[in-house]
Amino acid sequence: MSASLDTMLKAPGAMVECDDDPEAVYEFLCSKGWSDGLPVIPPTPERVERMLAYCDRDFDKPVVKIPPRFGAATPIRVAANAVMAGCKPEYFPLVLLALEAMAEEQYNLYGTQATTHPCTPMLIFNGPIAKEVGLNSGHNVMGNYFRANAAIGRAVRLCLVNIGAAIPGTGDMATAGTPCKFTFCVAENEEASPWEPLHVELGFPKEATVCTVVAAEGPHNVNDHESITPEGILAMVAGTIPTTGSNNAYYEGQPVMAFGPEHAQTVASGGMTKKQVKQWLFDHATIPLSKWSQEGIARRFRRKLADQFANAPLDTPVHMWQKPDDLIIIVTGGAGKHSQWVPTFGNTRAAWRALKRADGELVKSIHELKRG
Amino acid sequence: MGKIFLVVPDAPVEEVAHLKSNRSLGGGGIRLGILDNSKANADYLLNMIVDGVKQEFKVDSVVVKRKPTSSRPATDQVLDELAKEADLVISAMAD
Numbered sequence: 001m002s003a004s005l006d007t008m009l010k011a012p013g014a015m016v017e018c019d020d021d022p023e024a025v026y027e028f029l030c031s032k033g034w035s036d037g038l039p040v041i042p043p044t045p046e047r048v049e050r051m052l053a054y055c056d057r058d059f060d061k062p063v064v065k066i067p068p069r070f071g072a073a074t075p076i077r078v079a080a081n082a083v084m085a086g087c088k089p090e091y092f093p094l095v096l097l098a099l100e101a102m103a104e105e106q107y108n109l110y111g112t113q114a115t116t117h118p119c120t121p122m123l124i125f126n127g128p129i130a131k132e133v134g135l136n137s138g139h140n141v142m143g144n145y146f147r148a149n150a151a152i153g154r155a156v157r158l159c160l161v162n163i164g165a166a167i168p169g170t171g172d173m174a175t176a177g178t179p180c181k182f183t184f185c186v187a188e189n190e191e192a193s194p195w196e197p198l199h200v201e202l203g204f205p206k207e208a209t210v211c212t213v214v215a216a217e218g219p220h221n222v223n224d225h226e227s228i229t230p231e232g233i234l235a236m237v238a239g240t241i242p243t244t245g246s247n248n249a250y251y252e253g254q255p256v257m258a259f260g261p262e263h264a265q266t267v268a269s270g271g272m273t274k275k276q277v278k279q280w281l282f283d284h285a286t287i288p289l290s291k292w293s294q295e296g297i298a299r300r301f302r303r304k305l306a307d308q309f310a311n312a313p314l315d316t317p318v319h320m321w322q323k324p325d326d327l328i329i330i331v332t333g334g335a336g337k338h339s340q341w342v343p344t345f346g347n348t349r350a351a352w353r354a355l356k357r358a359d360g361e362l363v364k365s366i367h368e369l370k371r372g
Numbered sequence: 373m374g375k376i377f378l379v380v381p382d383a384p385v386e387e388v389a390h391l392k393s394n395r396s397l398g399g400g401g402i403r404l405g406i407l408d409n410s411k412a413n414a415d416y417l418l419n420m421i422v423d424g425v426k427q428e429f430k431v432d433s434v435v436v437k438r439k440p441t442s443s444r445p446a447t448d449q450v451l452d453e454l455a456k457e458a459d460l461v462i463s464a465m466a467d
Contacts, residue, residue: 015377020374024373028378034381034382044376074383077381080378080381111443114443163381164383
């Protein structure tokens with residue numbers, strides 16, 4: 001072990017002793033609340049050191065502070081959580097990248113951590129390193145099985161719990177939460193997309209690796225095996241989106257429309273751009289005001305949104321997000337006639353960050369970050 | 373059974389200095405401040421609390437400020453105005 005890391009780990013409170021047995025470690029970590037409820041890899045000093053092999057930061061300097069505790073997310077602590085989650089060392093820079101993105105003010109990490117709403121960071125990766133480390137963008141992209149997707153998202157959640165104290169009932173007040181809190185990490189299927197990938201749309205070069213974070217609910221499926229025209233697919237999507245219980249009807253959140261590649265090809269077959277798709281869906285995914293409860297109309301629309309709805313007729317269409325371009329469109333998943341609608345928390349905006357070396361240059365291969 | 377060391381994955385609570393106000397209410401009534409968090413029912417609850425306070429204490433004035441949204445902090449301007457116009461402030465979460 002390097003002398004500097006050894007010194008850091010000898011600081012008071014940096015390490016704790018435990019019986020050397022997998023079940024004992026699991027029981028111990030659960031008893032301390034350092035858990036997502038599932039078994040973990042014991043974060044021994046040797047494993048943490050190996051995890052830090054791809055970290056070009058000072059190991060004891062906070063990368064971000066995570067509310068509501070505002071715990072300091074030093075590389076050492078993040079690495080301990082990444083070990084527990086099952087990360088390979090090559091994943092570690094992407095865990096740090098995701099934490100940095102969600103610390104951007106517009107994401108509202110404090111609010112998303114503490115809210116009663118069932119949101120969790122949806123991590124969307126674009127760029128060459130997503131593929132290099134094995135992030136899945138194909139079949140079952142939002143499901144199980146793929147280590148990188150499972151472990152990177154899980155590591156982020158463990159950091160939010162262990163470093164940020166998003167502990168149910170105290171720091172995380174979610175009424176019900178979502179199973180996506182275990183992990184929600186996808187890569188865009190850039191090769192199967194008819195449009196420019198998300199990070200290019202956001203202004204990054206194609207060779208950049210970018211993490212975009214969205215404070216997301218769980219995804220809802222759009223099944224359409226029949227439509228063969230752009231308007232047909234979009235009509236089905238626009239029919240699936242509108243729900244009166246969605247925060248996106250009132251707030252500034254940026255929901256995600258994750259088209260499956262086959263749906264995306266059909267939608268783009270007539271030449272529709274992403275921007276045109278966003279406008280089309282904004283115009284068609286609406287609900288008449290009358291569908292809300294009388295109390296909801298009186299308290300929410302007539303009073304809190306009075307500038308728009310104070311005297312609006314009951315057949316006024318309510319849009320499902322605030323401005324057409326607020327919708328985030330990605331293409332992800334494998335073959336099949338399904339797409340995913342992902343609503344969000346209310347007071348949040350998407351945030352993103354590109355993976356860069358300490359000298360500010362874009363990282364083209366994860367191995368550029370390997371120490372020594 | 374042997375022992376192993378684990379790197380602690382959590383972070384300590386940051387030390388924060390808490391200041392105690394030395395403002396005196398003197399002999400007059402209270403200048404009451406209300407910070408409405410903008411949740412749907414916050415104003416109903418806070419109005420009930422104001423009525424309760426008025427029954428127990430002499431209240432000279434009530435100033436109500438509202439956060440633009442519940443899950444973001446109050447602006448510096450709102451906090452400065454409350455500090456200037458109120459002797460004490462009641463803030464409550466109400467869904």
